[in-house]
Amino acid sequence: MxxxxxxxxxxxxxxxxxxxxxxxxxxxxxxxxxxxxxxxxxxxxxxxxxxxxxxxxxxxxxxxxxxxxxxxxxxxxxxxxxxxxxxxxKREIITFRNPVDPTNAGQYVEAKDWNELIADPGVLVLDTRNTYESEIGTFAGAVTPALATFSDFAAYVRANLDPEKHTRVAMFCTGGIRCEKASAYMLEQGFPEVYHLKGGILKYLEEVEAGKSQWQGECYIFDERVSVDHEDFAG
Structure with a gap:
């Protein structure tokens, strides 16, 4: 094992x-x-x-x-x-190609509090992963942009989202790293409240019971397992 x-x-x-x-x-x-x-x-x-x-x-x-x-x-x-x-x-530990300070990221949301946040109809739930990842699993009600690579995220935000309309955004990714840059970028663009799932989907699957989960499908990962779900976590 x-x-x-x-x-x-x-x-x-x-x-x-x-x-x-x-x-x-x-x-x-x-x-x-x-x-x-x-x-x-x-x-x-x-x-x-x-x-x-x-x-x-x-x-x-x-x-x-x-x-x-x-x-x-x-x-x-x-x-x-x-x-x-x-x-x-590498030049970046996660390629974004848009200058941003990841230390000025959005507000963390612990896995145990995520379900309550995304149940709020006033919150835009945003999947920051690539399309081939979101196609096999995502959170209920999430918006899944057509992203070929993470570096496309900034262009998606500029073309499709409005800081005056989308005042509360909750984003997530596999392990949390993409959201550090994505949430920082959205704050720089004037979005007033930006949240992100601390530890990403992996921490959620590790800590939230399957019976209470709002995750639908499987989580794509970049190793020989290809994808995981609640059963693959030691916690």
Whole structure:
């Protein structure tokens, strides 16, 4: 059984290359699999291994980047969900191509409070993921823009949404990282109240009982499992 940890952390890294080399040295030859992206703006990864290896990884990232273990999304897999181990340098840990400060993001909503928020008819519920992801699952009542890539989100907002009409927006994505930039962008565009699901769909599936869930379908993920639902989470 593999423990799968999905995480991100926006933090200024003075030397991303040095961090990559430390990670390579520490985990080469171990059972750790998956990909972690490293950029000047932080880290973003989904990794799998036995529980002890994942603990060692998260402890290291906590020391080097301030990653909060409480914000990591955990699930389990019976077979290896990745084929290789990769630590990759990038310009952005999530590609948006629109200058925005992700540290000025919208208001977090905990998984336990999400159902109440999206039940409000005055709230626009917005799926920020790509079309091929939303086609296999999304939240009840959510608007699913026709996005080929996340970098299309800004153009969608400019063309379709109005800060004076859409005064309360609740957005979500797989693990939360896209909403950090998407919600910050919407606030910059003048939308007065922007909320986002803390930890994304993965944290929701981990913490909310299936019988109380407003999630419909499955959640697309970027590993060999292809998709997950409530049953795939250890919590």
């Amino acid at each position: 593999y423990t799968v940890a999905a995480y991100y952390r926006f933090v200024t890294l003075a030397d991303p290359s040095a961090l990559r080399e430390e990670l390579r040295t520490m985990f080469a030859g171990t059972d750790l699999l998956g990909t972690t992206l490293i950029a000047p703006e932080g880290v973003n990864g989904t990794m799998a291994g036995d529980a002890a290896t994942i603990d060692r990884l998260l402890d290291f990232l906590g020391e080097r980047t301030g990653l909060d273990r409480g914000e990591v999304k955990f699930s389990v897999a019976e077979v290896a969900p990745f084929r290789r181990l990769k630590f990759k340098l």
